[in-house]
Amino acid sequence: MSQVYNWQLGRKMAYPFEEKHPDHQFAFVFNINRCIGCQTCSMACKSTWTFSKGQEYMWWNNVESKPYGGYPQNWDVKALQMLEKANPGKQEWDATKNGARRPYGAYGGMTMFEAASRRIGPEGPQRVLGYLPSDEEWRFPNTGEDAAKGPKGARGTYDKQGASLPEHNSWFFYLQRICNHCTYPACLAACPRKAIYKRPEDGIVLIDQERCRGYRKCVEACPYKKPMFRANTRTSEKCIGCYPRIEGKEELSNGTPWETRCMAACVGKIRMQGLVGIDKKTGDWSNDPQNPIYFLVKKEKVALPLYPQFGTEPNGYYIPPRWVPRPYLHQMFGPGVEEAIERYTAPSRELLAVMQLFRAQQAIIARFEIKEGPKVYETKINGKPWALFNDTVIGYDAKGNELVRMTVEEGLQKRPAERANSI
Numbered sequence: 001m002s003q004v005y006n007w008q009l010g011r012k013m014a015y016p017f018e019e020k021h022p023d024h025q026f027a028f029v030f031n032i033n034r035c036i037g038c039q040t041c042s043m044a045c046k047s048t049w050t051f052s053k054g055q056e057y058m059w060w061n062n063v064e065s066k067p068y069g070g071y072p073q074n075w076d077v078k079a080l081q082m083l084e085k086a087n088p089g090k091q092e093w094d095a096t097k098n099g100a101r102r103p104y105g106a107y108g109g110m111t112m113f114e115a116a117s118r119r120i121g122p123e124g125p126q127r128v129l130g131y132l133p134s135d136e137e138w139r140f141p142n143t144g145e146d147a148a149k150g151p152k153g154a155r156g157t158y159d160k161q162g163a164s165l166p167e168h169n170s171w172f173f174y175l176q177r178i179c180n181h182c183t184y185p186a187c188l189a190a191c192p193r194k195a196i197y198k199r200p201e202d203g204i205v206l207i208d209q210e211r212c213r214g215y216r217k218c219v220e221a222c223p224y225k226k227p228m229f230r231a232n233t234r235t236s237e238k239c240i241g242c243y244p245r246i247e248g249k250e251e252l253s254n255g256t257p258w259e260t261r262c263m264a265a266c267v268g269k270i271r272m273q274g275l276v277g278i279d280k281k282t283g284d285w286s287n288d289p290q291n292p293i294y295f296l297v298k299k300e301k302v303a304l305p306l307y308p309q310f311g312t313e314p315n316g317y318y319i320p321p322r323w324v325p326r327p328y329l330h331q332m333f334g335p336g337v338e339e340a341i342e343r344y345t346a347p348s349r350e351l352l353a354v355m356q357l358f359r360a361q362q363a364i365i366a367r368f369e370i371k372e373g374p375k376v377y378e379t380k381i382n383g384k385p386w387a388l389f390n391d392t393v394i395g396y397d398a399k400g401n402e403l404v405r406m407t408v409e410e411g412l413q414k415r416p417a418e419r420a421n422s423i
């Protein structure tokens with residue numbers, strides 16, 4: 001195994017291949033607080049890529065209710081339990097050890113790559129710790145949907161005391177999932193056919209259907225369980241990051257890179273996707289605070305990786321749900337949770353402007369600019385003064401063309417009296 005630097009863990013870690021990075025990396029931010037669980041994203045992906053025979057169980061995009069939902073069922077609980085079994089009681093973070101190259105501090109536990117050497121089964125040590133879900137676990141994508149966590153030990157009930165922030169007693173939330181197009185993909189590491197590759201131009205991870213022989217090592221290895229087996233072709237398939245759209249090949253786009261189908265279709269306006277520049281020597285994101293994804297993840301630190309402790313350095317980031325008990329969120333998103341929720345609850349002037357760009361249009365926004373507007377409201381949040389400014393945010397594509405212009409306050413269209421009943 002080589003040693004590679006994983007900035008989300010704040011340390012080097014073992015990985016089967018040498019460290020190598022693309023020019024840009026496909027990345028996205030999902031704001032969990034805004035998701036309404038409508039599954040429009042899931043249907044947008046399915047109706048574009050996975051509607052054919054043999055793909056019935058393929059939900060490259062799925063939205064599951066936490067804590068009880070999961071597709072396949074219990075994928076995260078099982079992966080966390082395997083990690084814990086391999087390295088009991090040591091999956092911990094030291095958040096005090098933070099710095100420029102370790103924004104969340106340092107992870108002292110084991111990753112799925114490191115723990116693999118501890119679990120020697122009949123086949124010998126594996127490259128990645130993982131498991132193959134049973135057919136039943138793939139069968140019901142909606143299990144646990146909208147089921148809230150209630151009082152401990154009282155099944156099927158909810159807390160009668162009602163709910164108030166900062167943490168609700170009865171709670172659930174929607175977790176939106178696609179392939180994370182990881183920096184250190186577990187699927188790629190495990191494939192004995194070398195059928196999986198990471199594109200050097202945008203870091204999208206793909207399975208070569210010609211080389212794949214359906215051994216399902218990727219299905220077993222991916223801790224997020226995002227490769228899926230297709231029985232009639234006997235190959236594995238996964239989210240392709242809608243790469244034709246990223247390449248500007250969408251027919252209506254006139255050559256401009258467009259966000260993926262699941263992003264563009266999002267009704268709740270929770271999704272933003274883009275490309276971040278990568279320093280090929282270090283693997284760090286190139287300093288680019290005017291790129292909205294860079295701004296949200298690296299500068300504002302309001303969006304966090306999903307289960308960073310697995311070690312794949314996932315490129316999907318989530319704004320955590322404000323009402324959920326912190327230990328649960330800490331396990332899911334690492335030690336940056338408190339800071340992210342604090343910043344989201346009382347957003348900075350810049351953050352509030354950038355939030356307006358979510359789903360304002362379809363093309364990938366490479367850069368934003370903010371023009372300051374007047375103060376329109378003042379209040380106190382958590383006892384501290386907070387003000388709302390009606391700033392204007394402008395999004396540009398990579399060539400500097402203006403794509404969109406939004407104000408923080410939404411414009412109000414008043415229907416004239418003669419059209420009062422015109423619907």
Ligand code: SF4
Nearest residue numbers: 179180182186187222
């Ligand atoms: S999420 Fe899974 S399938 Fe996607 S790149 Fe990472 S390891 Fe591979």
Ligand code: SF4
Nearest residue numbers: 045239240242260262
């Ligand atoms: S990025 Fe494209 S392929 Fe991947 S889940 Fe979204 S719509 Fe499906």
Ligand code: SF4
Nearest residue numbers: 035038039041266268
């Ligand atoms: S389309 Fe958007 S709001 Fe609807 S389920 Fe998907 S992520 Fe949530």
